[in-house]
Amino acid sequence: MISAMYENGGNTTHRFLDGHPQLFVYPFESQLGTRRVSDHLSSMFPLKYRWPEFALDASAFDDYREIIDEEGKVRARTPQVSKFRNIDFDMIDDERGSIYRRIVEREGRSRATNVAAFFRATFEAWHNFKSSGQEEMYVGYSPIIVVDAEKIAADFPNAHIVHIVRNPWSAYAETKKRAVPLGIEHYMSAWTMVQYYAMLAASKRPERVHILRFEDIIADPENVLGSLCDKLALQRHAAISKPSWNSTPIEEVYPWGTIRHPTAQANVERASELDPSEREEITLRARPFLDAFRYTDELS
Helix, strand or coil: EEECCCCHHHHHHHHCCCCCCEEEECCCCCCCCCCCCCCEEECCCCCCCCCCCCCCEEEEEHHHCCCCHHHHHHHCCHHHCCCCCCCCCCCCHHHHHHHHHHHHHHHHHHHHHHHHHHHHHHHHCCCCCCCCCCCCCCCCCCCCCHHHHHHHHHHHCCCEEEEEEECCCHHHHCCCCHHHHHHHHHHHHHHHHHHHHHHHHHHCCCCCCCEEHHHHHHCCCHHHHHHHHCCCCCCCHHHHHHCCCCCCECCCCCCCCCCCCCCCHHHHHHHHHHCCHHHHHHHHHHHHHCCCCCCCCCCC
16 A cells, blocks of 8 residues: 655655556555544544445445545546546446455455455456556555554555655645645644654554655656565566556646656745745644654755
8 A cells, every 4th residue: 555645745656656567556546445434533634545444234235335435436437527537447336346245245254355355346347457467466545544554454464555755845835736725734733643653654564664755756766666666576667667547658647646747846846835934834843754754954
């Protein structure tokens, strides 16, 4: 699973990995959460981005319907209102649901089985998926999912979590471009919370939780993500040097995320859009993490 605070480069990293021949890369954000998630973080982060919870007395049919997967289901069921309506995506959601139910009914309901079945069913139902025939690992991206690292590790002991961090000045300037942006207090509270959980998870499972800086990825994607492939026991491949969708290179990451052009210049320019008071406020709120991620002397 790929994790990242909003506008921190999760979608961008997801698209860089898309063309790797050994990966089944989910086509959109894999919003696995359900409305049954309820804990101390539920008021801070959208439930669709959390690790799912399922009712004990539910059926496989119920479980599939509970997985929010907003981007995937909207594109499949009502493409005319999806931001991905111009993307060539051939999948019928009811067919995926039927495949999902067959897998779960055969293998038995559990959270791990449900999540695995969701990914397996997606690629079985995705008719124009460009398969290399070499795929051996599934890749999903749910923003902030690292806060549920303990649950992921419990369900999938061999899973990897790749967390992306971006300097908070550029990240906040990016989120300001949304129609209804978060304020600095809200955004930075969430940004610092996500980084805390990422560092905690990496300290507990350094072989399974990998923290990468967005700035390093865009500076040299082939080598930075190539090193990640080494840790995942995957071959390095030139395809990870460019963003793609369904193995087809794309000129800009949008509409998968707000970041259109993942370049160092664009990243610096974004931070420069903040006024001095915003920059100072973000620096104060992020200070405990700036040294940890080598941002103390960058852009501040």
